[in-house]
Amino acid sequence: MNKVAIIMAGGSGARLWPRSTEKKPKQFIHLMGDGSMIQNTVARLEPIFEPKDIYIVTSEYLTEFCYGQLPHIPKENIITEPFPKNTAPCIALAATIIEKKYPQDTVMFTFPSDHVITNLREFHHSLETASKVAYEKNRILAIGLSPTRPETAFGYIQIKAEPKDLGELYDEGVRYSSAFAEKPDTATAKRFIDSGDFLWNSGIFIWRLDTFWDSFKKFLPEDSRLFNKLKKSVGEMNFNSLVEEIYRQIQSESIDYSIMEKAKNVFVVEASFGWSDLGNWDEIYRLSMKDGRNNVIEGDVISINTSNCLVSSYGKMIGIVGVDNLIVVESENSIIICRRGYSDDVKEIVDFLRRKQINKYL
Structure with missing residues (x-):
């Protein structure tokens, strides 16, 4: 065969x-x-x-x-x-x-x-x-x-x-x-x-x-x-x-x-x-290993009194204090912050950038 x-x-x-x-x-x-x-x-x-x-x-x-x-x-x-x-x-x-x-x-x-x-x-x-x-x-x-x-x-x-x-x-x-x-x-x-x-x-x-x-x-x-x-x-x-x-x-x-x-x-x-x-980022959060406060932390991140979050640094230091159920993802020239459960809607930001022809972030 x-x-x-x-x-x-x-x-x-x-x-x-x-x-x-x-x-x-x-x-x-x-x-x-x-x-x-x-x-x-x-x-x-x-x-x-x-x-x-x-x-x-x-x-x-x-x-x-x-x-x-x-x-x-x-x-x-x-x-x-x-x-x-x-x-x-x-x-x-x-x-x-x-x-x-x-x-x-x-x-x-x-x-x-x-x-x-x-x-x-x-x-x-x-x-x-x-x-x-x-x-x-x-x-x-x-x-x-x-x-x-x-x-x-x-x-x-x-x-x-x-x-x-x-x-x-x-x-x-x-x-x-x-x-x-x-x-x-x-x-x-x-x-x-x-x-x-x-x-x-x-x-x-x-x-x-x-x-x-x-x-x-x-x-x-x-x-x-x-x-x-x-x-x-x-x-x-x-x-x-x-x-x-x-x-x-x-x-x-x-x-x-x-x-x-x-x-x-x-x-x-x-x-x-x-x-x-x-x-989407919610699925990455679901599949990733969590810390003691149910956070997924990647890269240079300082987390204080924060729980149930995905925080991922590409290179910059991210400090996050007193928040819950957030997704924070940084890249070389952009950052997304959204509530967990809403990451499907991130594509609407991309659609906006396309409509406005703001191509440097695409």
Whole structure:
């Protein structure tokens, strides 16, 4: 069985400003673990993928970070988008290039570049299970995680618990997918948890190359027509200019909304490894070690009569006195201060800076 990994690394990480910026977004900086987010992502895939079978999709201006941080990944495996168009075109572009090198029954894994994953043995086992089912059953596989709390920052997958027609696959954690749900409000998230039949959507999908193109053609027929034209130019001098031309014509579509929510051939592997979509400062606080007053302190910080805070210094001394439930994060030229529970709204500051074209802080 041939298999390839596609890592999507083109996001801007606006909710983790000011550490994550457009010039160097979160996937290329150190937040947790031993390396940058993308280095950690590649490292946990290396036990099951050869470097030659790992592909990175990113923006053209970010390629130097890929070359510098991932020197063992072949340069030709760094695929560039002219500008972001969400995950469906991103995966289609990678599949267009990959199918010139691999047969149509190759199993294609798609991964975000910015997740935190623990219990790698279980993670690898889940991928192997999904790979086997995708290859043998010609199905789309999603990896779902048993939720531990009513989280509003994650998407959800509803599953059918019955073992009907699944046989031994049911014992391996394979479930029928019933529905995909976008990030819910608090009341809806609690209802999902109480129902017992919702999993967190990890954003990791596994399918054969031909299964992907069948779904893409069915649900995005106009985009499929454009990518079919592009396939003829892979490896040609005009390829990049044609990619840009096509990207100007296609809609921005997430793979979840455009295919996963509509397809009827989706299975879910119910996994139990530790997982987080490291999307905001509240999540970093939740995952980090706390001191005796429940603070997360990083760098040069003096904390007096302070509790339940995340305070992270990039280089300057930060003094913090008599406060509770704050997030304070400093970078080279910016600082964010917000109440815990509100860090999703940090992206509104980034939106303001973009509208006003205050680019030096982006």
